[in-house]
Amino acid sequence: MSRENFKPIAIEAPSKNPGLFRIRCWVDLQLASVAKPLRSALQDLRGRVLDIGAGQSPWRDWLGPEATYHGLDVQSASEYGMQQQADITYYDGTVMPFDHASFDAAFCIEVLEHVPNPEFFVAEIARILKPDAKLVLSVPWSARRHHIPYDFHRFTRERLESLFASHGFVEIDIQERGNDIATIASKCVVVAMRLVKPAQMRSYIWTLPMALLWAPIACILLGLAHLSFIVPIGAKEDPLGYFVTARRAA
Template sequence: MATPSQFDNDTFQLARDHLQQFVKKTAEQLRGESGRLLEVGPQDRSLVRESFHNFAVETFDIVDTYGPDLVGDITRVNEFIADSAYDVVVCMEVIEHTLNPFDAVKEIRRVLKDGGHLLISAPLNWRIHGPSPDCWRITEHGWNALLRDFDIVEIDILESPGRELFPIRYNVLARCNKTKQSQDSDLTFRFI
């Protein structure tokens, strides 16, 4: 069995606090809105439900272990969810566990209303973790490619202490734009 490194132990709470602050800050920004919210892969966490009390929250997971409202695979079309059914989708620390993150984002975009919000996050500088599989690490440039057909509102970066350009994690707030159909040649990236 692998033992977490000193870095992992030192930054675990920092990463948790960063994620919690992002969720609470975004919930405050959307305080004047309401509607339906889908939380993908919440396990037994309640932060989203507590923070977004002005939304009707439904949960979605690939397994029924934690009693989600809906069981399905976010990387596939889930026909039991209508197009544009949700005003907000929250997908925190899930995308790195999917087999195809591009298909996951495609399905999230399908179920979000035009102009709806996506909160999504994943670690970058973090050890392999469960639930298995843990397949991906996504850089700032990767988020821009992955969310190319969204309007990115904010990329919230938790830098690694003493190590620039290798953040611990990213939280992203994006707005669904159903009219966007970006090509690779349309992408531009911030120079680092």
């Protein structure tokens, strides 16, 4: 098993420190590409809403006043760098501990790639959702391996559509998060961070000079990436990930 030298940082609620969250979204393009569509999608949810793979519950504040938050995560959440929360239901990752048609909506953010059996997982989501319930989901595509050894999948647009359609979801809308420019910029930022913080202190002799040369390139690419979120430049075939909305069939 390879060692994970650059581990993902757990996401905290944007409301906890809005300024810091904006800065992180500028540097972390994966997070930025999730946050923008997620905020408006969550505000549209109503009734009992389940956060699947809740982690630190960073997105609960974005739910509207007509939504009641419920969280679900695996018992091994601490292995993903998450602290257990008092109002989250923890389970073994197999059958979700809820009755059929228990929820009016659900969201699942950057979790599906860590699920060993996505077919069973999506079938469980369909089971616990009411007819016509809305599902909001995101997955990475062009992302480094993370939370090793629990990174199992990368999903294409075609695979996502087939997966959800086969388990009773309709009105499946899949949007690319970012493009090839954002993907290149994201990887350049990771390289810069690894140069600034090498695995061994003695490596600073060569990593620090490289970081000083690399940092301006990464900053320029970051600016181009954020521009590409606004101006239609860049290819969609190599996005950072996908953002999915779907509805449970009536």
